[in-house]
Amino acid sequence: MFDTHCHLNFSVFDMILEETIAEAKKAGIEKILVPATDVETSKKAVEIAQKFDGVYAAVGIHPHHVYEVKSQKLKVKSYNLKLKINKLIGEIENLLKEPKVVAIGEIGLDKHIYQKTKYDNYQIDEKFIALQKKVFVAQLNLAKKYKKAVIIHNRQAKDDLLSILTNNQSLITNNNLVFHCCEPDPDLLNFAKKYHIYIGVDGDVTYDKNKQEFVKKIPLSLLVLETDSPFLTPSPLRNNEKTRFPNRPKNLSLIAQKLAEIKGEKVEKIKKITKNNTIKLFMIS
Numbered sequence: 001m002f003d004t005h006c007h008l009n010f011s012v013f014d015m016i017l018e019e020t021i022a023e024a025k026k027a028g029i030e031k032i033l034v035p036a037t038d039v040e041t042s043k044k045a046v047e048i049a050q051k052f053d054g055v056y057a058a059v060g061i062h063p064h065h066v067y068e069v070k071s072q073k074l075k076v077k078s079y080n081l082k083l084k085i086n087k088l089i090g091e092i093e094n095l096l097k098e099p100k101v102v103a104i105g106e107i108g109l110d111k112h113i114y115q116k117t118k119y120d121n122y123q124i125d126e127k128f129i130a131l132q133k134k135v136f137v138a139q140l141n142l143a144k145k146y147k148k149a150v151i152i153h154n155r156q157a158k159d160d161l162l163s164i165l166t167n168n169q170s171l172i173t174n175n176n177l178v179f180h181c182c183e184p185d186p187d188l189l190n191f192a193k194k195y196h197i198y199i200g201v202d203g204d205v206t207y208d209k210n211k212q213e214f215v216k217k218i219p220l221s222l223l224v225l226e227t228d229s230p231f232l233t234p235s236p237l238r239n240n241e242k243t244r245f246p247n248r249p250k251n252l253s254l255i256a257q258k259l260a261e262i263k264g265e266k267v268e269k270i271k272k273i274t275k276n277n278t279i280k281l282f283m284i285s
Contacts, residue, residue: 001256001271002031002278003249005106005151005180005200005226008055009034009044012230012246020248021052027250030054030275033282035106035151035180037062039091049100056282058103058151059095060139061088063110063132067119070128085131089138096146102282104143105151106180107136109164112155129157133164140171149176149282152197154183162191172197178281181228184214192222198281200226203234203247206258215262223259224281225274227252234258 003024007013013020024032034049035058036042042059049057069084095101109132111124143150150172154161165172178198182188192199199222205211215223227234230246234254237243256274260267279285 001029001225001252002033002275003029003227003229003252004033004178004224004278004281005035005202006032006229006249007035007037007041007231008032008048008229008249009036009041010230017048020250021055024249024252025054027253028271029249029252031056031278031284032249033058033103035103036060037106038065038068039088042092042095046095046098046101050098056100056102056284057098058105058149059092059101060104060107060151061092061135062106062153063108063136063157064114064117066132066135067117067122067128069135070131085135085138088135089142092139093142093146096142096148101148102284103149103151104139104146105149106153107139107150108153109133109136109157109161110153110155111157129160133160137164137168137171140168143176144171147176147283149178151178151180153180154188158183158185158187162187165191165195176281176283178224180226181232182214184208184210186217189214189217193219196222198222198224198277200224200228201255201259202226202228203232203238203251203255205262206234206254207238212258212262215259220263220265220270220273221277223270223274224278225252225255225259227255 031054034045045057182199233247260270
């Protein structure tokens with residue numbers, strides 16, 4: 001199996017990283033992709049990928065962390081803001097040249113108001129969304145330039161996201177995008193079918209009935225598996241205080257089992273198809 005989205009670069013794994021990867025391999029997880037959310041986690045993802053066989057990295061700026069740029073907007077002139085964005089994009093571009101970086105992500109748009117965030121006075125407004133869009137398109141351009149896959153994050157921003165992708169079709173390449181933890185929305189599914197965009201299925205499919213109904217409609221050819229560790233622990237582990245957090249890549253098998261149940265297929269078939277899909281997505285031999 002291939003865990004296509006596992007944040008081993010988050011601090012919760014610092015003291016248990018080797019143990020976590022060893023457990024995953026023992027559980028049949030042959031490969032893991034570590035996505036980033038900012039420059040720091042991008043660098044850390046690359047370091048982890050370089051250290052462990054079968055582990056790959058994605059680098060990029062998550063839309064939530066675009067707020068780092070916005071938070072300085074009132075302190076600098078507009079041209080300095082542009083320089084700040086260019087500096088961030090430049091740092092991501094340098095990391096894209098590393099051999100085990102196979103994707104850019106997770107990137108996209110996010111209109112969710114986070115209750116827990118390191119940013120003071122975090123709020124969603126038109127200027128912030130406009131800034132998210134600029135950083136998103138800039139990173140899509142990087143993906144095209146370096147022929148990397150794209151891991152797309154979308155939260156409560158479907159219309160704007162699809163508008164950007166529709167208006168920048170030259171920046172999206174068939175077989176090279178994935179909707180990470182895709183919202184159960186028919187418009188997203190129809191767009192994915194039209195452009196052959198993969199859809200990531202996470203632990204919430206084991207307990208969220210809306211996700212279960214959504215997954216029924218997704219062609220097997222578009223499905224990939226992801227734990228989104230340390231989050232979205234699958235049932236029944238999420239019901240136990242000791243196993244609820246952190247979610248770990250070894251739990252990917254529970255997602256595969258539930259997906260097989262929903263699709264009426266044998267679990268081995270699900271594992272094989274999703275692994276093959278992932279290899280095509282990230283162009284890994």
